[in-house]
Amino acid sequence: MIDSRNPNWAFVAAAFLLIGVGAWLGWFRQARELRVDPPVAADLDQFRLMPNAISGTPPESYFAQGKLYETDAYNLSQGKRLYAWFGCSTCHGDGRGGVGPSFLDGWWLYGPEVVSIVASIRDGRPHGMPAFHDRMTIEQIWQLAGYVQTIGSYTPKTAAPSRNDDKQTRPAENRGPAKILFDEGPVGVHPDQGPSP
């Protein structure tokens, strides 16, 4: 069964090598953190926006973590849950808008960068978008912003969440990119930035 001249040993060694390399890679991989360190969470609040509040720079720690709120399946699915819990759908529907703007019409009023979306949720925007900074933690705001970005993402994300156990109104986010679902709505291509942002 076990003989040093036997090539079976080579198989066992190769299998362990593969698992070892996997563990080594896993060491560098972002762990699923159910509770973020308070200093890291505090740093998430320290992003800088352009003077017109469109686009900006996320905090350095966000890059050090590998932009996890845009790429990590767990955070995106938490974002999807927050989207339902905080009633986003009352204005934005299933992503196609309603009272509020659509995320699927191929047009981001404040640009597609995640910091713009975080700022929109945290501080609110004109024409009815409320501020959520006193209702959600900053970590939750980042999770929700990452999810909202995923809804209208131009390129597919492997980590995008799948459908909910609900009535289906549109294909799930992981059936993207959303470009194939873009619905420009009755006004057609936005000639300007919509109803003055």
Next chain:
Amino acid sequence: MRAVADREGVRDTGMEAVELDRRLAATWSTPPGLWGALSTVDHKIIGRRYIVTAFVFLALGGVLALLMRLQLAQPEARFVGPDRYNQIFTMHGSNMMFLFAVPVMQAMAIYLVPLMVGTRNIAFPRLNAFSYWMYLAGGLLLWIAFAVDTGPDVGWFAYVPLSGPQYAAGKRADIWAQMITFTEVSALAIAVEIVVTVFKQRAPGMSLDRIPLFVWSMLVTSFLVILAMPAIMIASTSLILDRLVGTHFFNPAEGGDVLLWQHLFWFFGHPEVYIIFLPAVGMVSSIVATFTQRPVFGYLAMVMALIATGVLAFGLWVHHMFVAGLPRLGESFFTASSMAIAVPAGLQIFCWLATIWAGRPIFKTPFLFVIGFIVVFVIGGLTGVMVASVPFDTQVHDTYFVVAHFHYVLVGGAVFPLLGAVYYWFPKLTGRMMSETLGRWSFGLIFSGFNLTFFPMHILGLQGMPRRIYTYQPEMPWSGLNMFISLSGIVLAAGFLLFFIDAIRSARSGPVAPANPWGASTLEWATSSPPPSYNFARLPVIERLEPLSDRSDPLGIVEGLYTDRRELLITGVVEARAQARESSVGSSIWPLLAALATSAMLIWSIFTPWAVVWGSIPIAVALIGWFWPKGDPEDET
């Protein structure tokens, strides 16, 4: 006709023994080196490889168990976090059920069944090679995923909606579901091979009532595999479809059904228990017959009990779902059927006890493990009858009582016989004996360690400790027993460590074994240890149930087979009269390539459904290469 006349010289009729061995070895042996190892179709090499791989997975699963015990040894421990703990208990269960228990039982069959029925290779040898590579790929998929922190975290049963698209983020549940596909493909392949080998390749004269009990048990097991595994493959494939392409099999809002998952899973999951247990029954029968020096009492009753267990196994699955809110009448029916399966199980226990009673038992290590099996399995069976009743089950559902119960049944009912079987068949597997001294120590440590570890879990369960929790508060009255269990777990682990040390040491330098070291009476002991590549120089003819029991009456032999091609004998299903000479295929690299192509497609399909389209092209190429007609003599029949 001229060709036939030319080949008269290569028939084995009247050939000298040395010349016959030389010619058969030239035809059947696997070429040395890496290419030979990758392309071999010898059931003994593949069987050994399977067994070693399965025991590696056993050791890895054992390490996970120790990690869980480390975490639970004291309240509010911080060794393992909740997310990692979820992955660890899921990996432990999935690994032990899908990568260890079922494959190792089938692996023993791959090695032993062709020897026990007296043929030269398993049916469909290339499928056999393919099955091993699929199994290995599935195991690596699961363990590499765990190493990169993407191990499944939804329990080994992966109930929806927890494992569904809404609540299981990432690819973790997909890894679990696709690992199922790998292991079920490999298990189904082996099941088909075993059924055909047993039905059509038995030695002439081995009529149905002369089949060894181990072969009977593997035959019934294989039918269970064929009938049960498609249910879980449908379930896991539906789950992947729900998660990836947004189908609604398990979405009640769109007309799907959450309970459908539980029904499909347990329609497989309960027979799975018997898929693990029945081979162990066959091993116990083999060991009991040899070490009591008499045939097993009640051969017909044993075979009927095997078949009855196999049939009843499909009528019990709802007892896993007693708290799911099903109609009362259904629950009563499944309580009755769950209790009914204790009848064939009890019948077998009494047949073994009668055999031991009437025989002259020799208490060597394999027999000690059988004694341990009877004690532990009966305790597990008794708690099984307890949890079969709805009111009791409602109280202890999802508590450590259930954990204790199924470890008594699975470890007692399968691992104890398996360890005994390894000690028993080790000389046939390696040509060397294992150490009797270390074996006794290892049995003592495993038996006492097992009972000290798992018996207190009954009490913990009755005290209300739930399963699958990563920690508990100091106010709960559980900490003393948990510390005791964790310490006992070390004793159990030491027993297994001793077993592994003994196996590795004996394989290298144990005493060389004769052909039949135990004085056993079944056919695998008629050939050398380990057997030559062609198993038997001349195929035997069987005239009674225990062909080696009478020394004065040697085995009859078959003559007239060709030696220049891989030839074996096809016999009838009932009487096993010779029907045809059939060629068995030679070495081929295509099973490995086909397995690689299939693995690539299955893993890719976790990420995009297009993988099924593009990934099927390499599979088609590999299968065309596999089945390409060679024009070799092997294609004649």
